[in-house]
Amino acid sequence: MRLIGIDTGGTFTDAVVLDHGGRTTVGKALSTPGRVDDGVLAAVGTVADSLGLTLRDLLSATDVLAHGTTVGLNALLTRSGARVGLLTTAGFESTPAIAKASKLHHLPESDLRAPSRWRKPDLPLRRSDVAGVPERVDLTGEVIVPLDEEVARAAITRLVAAGVESIAVGLLWAPVNPRHEHRIRELVREIAPEVHVTLSSDVAARIGEYERTCTAVVDAYTAPLVASYLRRLETRLRDHGFVGDFVVMRMGGGVQPAPVARRQAVQTLRSGPAGGVSATRALGARLGHANLIATDVGGTSFDVGLVIDGEAHSARLPTIDRIPLAVPAVDIPSIGTGGGSIAWYDPALGTLRVGPQSAAARPGPACYGLGGARPTLTDAVVVLGYVTRLGATLTLDRDAASRAIGEHVARPLGVGVIEAAEGIVQVACAQMRDLVRRTTIQRGHDPSDFVLVAYGGAGPQYVGRYAEDLGVSEVIIPALAPEFSAYGAISADLRVAEGRDLRPVPLVDAGPLIDAALAELEPEVVAQLRGAHLTVRRSVGLRFYRQLQRVDLPIPAGPVDADVIEDLLARFHKGYELVVGPGSAPPDTPVEVVAVGLEAVRPIAVPAPSPRPRRRAQPVRTTPTWFRGQADDWPVYRWEALGAGQRISGPCLVESDQTTVVVYPGQALQALSDGDLRLILEETA
């Protein structure tokens, strides 16, 4: 048994290899934009080297290779995808351009108070590449105007002649009756068989034409690149002897077989962060925690995900590059606070601020010594002595960091450089803590029910600060913190999910309708996953009469009878009163069913890591470090040397080749048997 997980990031491609003995090997290669598969093979190659194997030996004995890819995301962010033509219901060609008139949707914070910079999301679609086709279906699915095939043919011919490489179809009420969308796909295949087609009713069977159309356009925009990349990578892997399952991380959680991923390119878009949450879930399963908060400190952002009752928490309308997508995705709220966030003095407020601007990768923070002059969060931890190098190689320039903080923050604030650096860490960590709080408390979750997990290259430096005051039950820094997303790809279950929006029906009458809709979905879903041991999960989306937000609740197998309905009603009312207050659920307002969902899951068996020996590691050296304005020589430990169960008191640092854990004064750290670390925020001993 051997599993390989691969995550392609902006700078590095990470590979994590798990062997059946539980041995974990990590490999890293520079990402190779344009030829992403080269970086993937190089990263796997470095693992093979360190295991003393050839690439062929390694791959031919691999059962599952799981991949989180940013090919689609990069194509979208850099606007380098396919030229898309859109077919809509005639009269509604402006749906993407009107964009529900939402000029503020996910605008960067710095533009919110600047009316001349209010702009709508920039969908990768030219206005002149949109064509309306006479047809109309109403909300019941009844055909009011039949599809005008002549016009449809002419529109397809015109768009293809104009140079369109991929076609998206978004018709009104297609989720309720997709017949016209299906017919248009047949016409495209007839007229231009080489052109990719995405139907809105396929990729996002959700009511709400704007978000559904955006999803279809983004899918059509990225699909040709994603499909050809996955095909090329798979071919190269097969050429190197790989015969196992090639699976791709989806932003909705879990992994799916590559052929399914090629048909739903949009699901690969944010697969990296979803991998981190997936790894958090697996870590929780191993350590016996069902509720976890996943926190990832990156270079430009801080991401938070939740695992509740052992499942990654989903958002129904995720947003990428300001574009709303009507596909469920692991919910990962994010703020622009990361290692590269710029610290500055705000003369108007007289305060120290951090972000939302970030230093670009080049020249980067001042401490990189590459010419960056503005101080960043990373510069602050370098000045404080918490971090001295980046990765295994780049030594950081503390003097440059001090100068930048001195000039841009300390002097205008009238404080010393150390005080300013501590202030930067404090303000940044308060922003991170705020996001965690907003993701938990204000959604009705009590942090004391949760274990907080910190990862990403920088997470271990800050978690001791941002986890304070949250009241979480425990803080874990996983052994693979810097490569956690790649690890997430192999720790995820194979899963395929489908959902359908229904016309609102009172729940009390909806049993047969729910049964019928689920019976229709189930074969579609099961067929996409090979193999036995499938678990099928069913859910219904409920809301109060005419409420727009819905709540998804799981339902048991078997027919939806009166008992099931009664139980659903009770659970729905209870959830409502949890948020609004006791006795608040309006008793005489009917509850409606508006959606059904179905998910098939096939678990991937992950070998348990081999346990650490029990031993007591000694510090390898001491280093001058500042805490609360005081400098002292504090001990530094090697992470891999710590024995199972070993407990060390802060202040101290624990370093590995890829990252450094900061244990702040008053805190302590305990090594767990699998190499994970438990951070104890208030040491009582």
Place this chain on the structure above:
Amino acid sequence: MTTTPPDPITLEIIRHRLAGINEEAAIMLRQVSGSQIAVEANDLNTAITTADGTVVACGDYVLCQVASLDLVTSDIIRNYSTDPGIRPGDQFMTNDPYVGTLHQPDVVVVAPVFHEGTLVAWCGSTVHQPDVGGPATGGLALDAGSIFDEPLPVPPVRIVEHDRIRRDIERGYLVRSRTPRLNALDLAGQIAANRAAVAAIQNLCRRYGTDTVVAAMDHLVDAAERQLRARLRELPDGRWRHVSYLEHGTPAPDNTDVYLVRLEAIKRGDELILDFSGSSPQAPGAINAAYPALVNFTVASVLVYLCADLLWVPGAVARVVKIVSREGTVVHACWPAGVAMSTATSCQAIRVSVNACLSRMLEGSVELARLAMASCQSSGAGGGVLSGVSRSGEPFGSMTLDELTGGGGATLLLDGVDSSGSTTSPGASCANVEVNESYLPVLYLRRAELADSAGPGRQRGGVGCVIALRPHGTEEPVRVVSFAQGLQHPAAVGLDGGDPGRQSMFYAGRVEVVDDLLAGGPVARALPLPDAAARLTGSAVHLAVTQGGGGYGDPLERDPAAVLTDVEDGLVSVTGAERDYGVVLVRVGATSWTVDRETTTARRRLVRSDRIGGREPAAPVAHRPGRRLTNALDLVDGPGGRHIACARCAAPLSPVDGNPYLAMAVVEGPVHEAAPLPARYPGSERFVIRRLHCPSCASRIEVQVSLRSDPVVQTVSPIA
């Protein structure tokens, strides 16, 4: 307050947290709430105030709903401190426009925040309700004779006591509404949002100390006040004027149906007075604004048009800007005048007037001129309420919110944003067609951007939209109430010689007429003004056009390549390109166009000289002759003393204390020529579009919409 502010780091943490608490309250509200008005369109907002009601944090959705929440809290403090009392766990509800809401459909729920027995802050929200009772569904009645023909407001009542909703008071409120279930969900959402915000602010007090939190809020208001005063000092002193028109009822021969919102802005040093006292006496109903609406819209407009990139703290604006008005006028109505339609009528005129005056003020500064912005859509006849009985026998009634698809105003450097709604409701959205069809028994035939609806300019305004729908799923007639403004004339002003955004259109009737209008029928058809009894029956169609945004700068100066792109994108017609921009296009192949450079140059030269009676226009000078007064006018010190001159050609127009507008070459045209579809409404013949040009170089200096009998407005005069 005399407390010393907390250290810079704690201050930043608290500031960030307050904004977060307020935003999360809005998210909570939308999660719990019911209607598509609240959830899809975000016709709501949340705010946090100090204990005395100064608004410190304000959401981005509909700014003017909470910009002056202090009027509600101060009313509660003034009247209820002893009876029934203000205690922890209480919440108060009101929809009284004479107390503090914009109009009756806007329901405000506020909660005091106590910590350890001290009143620390208030938090609250506003949500627009589908129906709050009264004779007409949706609360908007065109023919109201007073507020007694509109939904009768509920003054503040203590709807929540000790964290529990008072069912008796809730019933008293819900029984008025035709949509009680939706209102109940929205109310629950507002209560839940307040609960969450109260708890979060209390936590903040526990963590940092009540004194620190209070001092941080005070500091925030002080800092925002300092910023705003500094910005005012950067701008030249002067007086700016603007007149907006409203109509109420059928056109009368003596124009008694026409109401003026007249603003004079006076700026000296770091003080700004916005004087509305020259506005018309109040109307019987519908189109008036009570004082709270005037203040809310004015404060929100000052934030949008003057405070770009500054802190947006409404409480600070109230300290710096003095609002002057006269009781009994259309912008400051006295009880019992009807005010239910204020937000779509007088409030829009208030925003446009503040917008026009402040933007011209910004044009006086080299550094800040880029912030000047022409007017966005002014919620017009494109919007309204549909109501009736669905096939299942259940009453329905709601706004479609399609009026939010009007165009944005252009700026010195950029075109306005197409179909982007109004600036004072930045976070509001129109609903999906599929969502509206789920709520209302209608079938949309079209909702699309409309060519030639934007105000032409060197930078063009954003386009508006055309919306057509018909009843579907009901046999009963569907009642249609239109906001009915902007049909007789355009309402969104252009700047610096840019044209106004094109007017609204409204029609409810035969499908043949609609088809004809959309096909651009050969002659301008006379359409009736909306009346209170409008119904859609059988195959009748409801047609609405939302206004475009105002243009910026002389349209003859627009890059012909940009005009060509607009034509390719369907935002300007080939006819419009020639008529509005002097750009002549010729066909290339079956589907594309190219600019005929030579003909375009000749055509533009001809149009320019026609502006000044066929004379040869003077050549522009290399440098502006003096100090900026506006983008088009300079103050010049010459041998004959200080005078006002054309900034382009240096031609003197008037002495510094004279009226340069009297010297300008005026070209006056009927408003229906600028209608986006070929139609005209009764009363429109009384209005004109006046284009004012430099008499020497023929550059366009300003465009004004006016009653034919009213004089040219002197929109700016310097203070020496």
